[in-house]
Amino acid sequence: MESSRPLLSLDALTTGYQRMQVLSGLHLTVNPSEIVSIIGPNGAGKSTVLKAIYGFLAPWEGVVRFRGEDISHLPVVARVKKGMILVHQNDNIFSGLTLHENLEMGGYLIARGSLLKERIDSVYEQFPFLYKKRRQAARVLSGGERQLLAIGMALVSEPELILLDEPSMGLAPRMMARIFEWVGRIHEMGKSILMVEQNARQALAISHRGYVLDLGKNRFEGRATDLLEDPKVLSLYLGGENSHENL
Numbered sequence: 001m002e003s004s005r006p007l008l009s010l011d012a013l014t015t016g017y018q019r020m021q022v023l024s025g026l027h028l029t030v031n032p033s034e035i036v037s038i039i040g041p042n043g044a045g046k047s048t049v050l051k052a053i054y055g056f057l058a059p060w061e062g063v064v065r066f067r068g069e070d071i072s073h074l075p076v077v078a079r080v081k082k083g084m085i086l087v088h089q090n091d092n093i094f095s096g097l098t099l100h101e102n103l104e105m106g107g108y109l110i111a112r113g114s115l116l117k118e119r120i121d122s123v124y125e126q127f128p129f130l131y132k133k134r135r136q137a138a139r140v141l142s143g144g145e146r147q148l149l150a151i152g153m154a155l156v157s158e159p160e161l162i163l164l165d166e167p168s169m170g171l172a173p174r175m176m177a178r179i180f181e182w183v184g185r186i187h188e189m190g191k192s193i194l195m196v197e198q199n200a201r202q203a204l205a206i207s208h209r210g211y212v213l214d215l216g217k218n219r220f221e222g223r224a225t226d227l228l229e230d231p232k233v234l235s236l237y238l239g240g241e242n243s244h245e246n247l
């Protein structure tokens, strides 16, 4: 059935760097209009999953599908054109350029100027903070504002699926809350989101489903509400019931 087909699926994906295997037989799906989180300890392979989905790493075994189509061997640009975009963990904006120029860079694949303007205007409409600061150099932004700009750049390409690598990393709690609020709003705009997060509780709190990755393998998966209450997940990956939020 058309409506039950996942937007993205990883089927027994194994890959790594040079000869170092990082992911082993990984399964993961994102359905249309879902927010899905990947959590797990440092070095578990979370960023590597996003790189494999985006085309920075080819599968050694297994398949990456987007809307049912095998995209495992497509280059990055072809995947962007099909409707996905990755917001990197670091260095995801051009600090020497203005906010507006950054948003233009986000639309580098859009050939028609009028369409690019339309897309940027729609991002400004959704997120007026970017409009207010549009003429300023991105270097003056705070860490959290930089993340918001990076997400804004991603939106210019009007992706169906947004891959977010630790959007709340290193941010103060108030800014962190704002980032998760933005993720929720982007979801309300009809986007699907696959998010890697160290702040597992907060990520799961706004997600429909989650995956716990450990040593490059599926460890737990399920509805986010169930994961947040699973005693094993709690003690192993959420730092115990009353403990700190970070992994």
Ligand SMILES: Nc1ncnc2c1ncn2[C@@H]1O[C@H](COP(=O)(O)OP(=O)(O)O)[C@@H](O)[C@H]1O
Pocket (backbone or CB within 6 Å): 017, 020, 022, 040, 041, 042, 043, 044, 045, 046, 047, 048, 049
């Ligand atoms: N470019 C790279 N070259 C070689 N090894 C890498 C590279 N990037 C990550 N790794 C290794 O792959 C493993 C998983 O890393 P990563 O996916 O970044 O984990 P996570 O995002 O969960 O912290 C780690 O052992 C890391 O050292």
Ligand SMILES: [Mg+2]
Pocket (backbone or CB within 6 Å): 046, 047, 048, 089
């Ligand atoms: Mg990472």
